[in-house]
Amino acid sequence: MTPPPSLTVRACTDRGVWDSLVNEHGGHPLQLWGWGEVKAAHHWQVERLTVLDGDATIGGAQVLYRALPWPLKSLAYLSRGPVCAPEDAAKVVDAVARHVRATRGSVALVAEPDWDSGSVGEQRLAAAGFKRTENTILIPRTLILDLTQSEDELMAAMSRTTRSNVRKNLKSELKFRRVAGEEELEKILAIYHETASRAGFGIHSDAYYRDIWRCLGEDSPIVAAFDDGEPVAFVWIAKSAGTAFELYGGVTAAGQKARANYGVKWAAFTEMKADGCTRYDLNGLLNDGISDFKKQFAPHENLLAGTWELPLSPLYPVYATGMPLARRTLQSGRSAAKAAVGQAKAAVGRAKGARGRAKQLAGR
Helix, strand or coil: CCCCCCEEEEECCCHHHHHHHHHHCCCCHHHCHHHHHHHHCCCCEEEEEEEEECCEEEEEEEEEEEECCCCCCEEEEEECCCEECHHHHHHHHHHHHHHHHHHCCCCEEEEECCCECCCHHHHHHHHCCCEEECCCCCCCEECEEECCCCHHHHHHCCCHHHHHHHHHHHHCCCEEEECCCHHHHHHHHHHHHHHHHHHCCCCCCHHHHHHHHHHHHHHCCEEEEEECCEEEEEEEEEECCCEEEEEEEEECHHHHHCCHHHHHHHHHHHHHHHCCCCEEECCCCCCCHHHHHHHHHCCCCEEECCEEEEECCCCHHHHHHHCHHHHHCCCCCHHHHHHHHHHHHHHHHHHHHHHHHHHHHHHC
């Protein structure tokens, strides 16, 4: 299909211009310039693309590229992108895909948009040739609070026990505020280590979290509960103009005893509401204790569009069948990446062997 002559793709190299585009088009915080800088500091390449229809900018996409073994080149990924009105999705992703294919030769473009399942945007992705995949990076099943509600309405939606715990926190000696400065950040990281050890989940290196703090700045506030001046629970957020997205949370043993993890959630909701955010995404629901805790704050769940993939290269079948671990390098560390490289080399070797055998048979 020939692209409409009116569509133009331009690279954006100005942070202020890019973040304005994201915020003006209702984009997700993972499409902000700062998030791209975080990923660029940790084994990714990043490119910000604006899409114009004539003279009007209709959207764009912050594209993250993960290197793959030769000859697959790279995988292109839109983390909660693209940025556009859902009805313009087909035009935006088609223009972005053509640019990526022509300039990068990536094997596939993966999109995980911030749209509801069954929405117009999802339908437009399908019309542009994307196929749904179960190789999910960001969990589509989540809980999104409507921050346009009053505080009384938000409180009323909680379970009775949760509401009681929040109110007790608000009447206690605990203080709730944003983390300020490097010294407090280091205390938050210590709490996160303690929480991960207790709950048994893996975390990044401290350098990764320090880069989020540095690169996103005011777009990534940490709201914490303080007991006698020391943090005992926190919620770490990334936010755009309209959406607050919960990145991480943690609580000390003392904070657990005080049930500070309830009050700090409420403080995060109200802080983001005061900042003008209209929705608060608690970032994924699984069948685990952390998800059970999240579900106490509202009686509903949300299902986003999920993960969609567009082949961009004739080598896509090799990638799709021979590199299951490569997809996971989008959310994993170097050990998984090394394993993916090994699998890819084996897959490419098998493909070469098959071509060699075919030539031998043809020559007989």
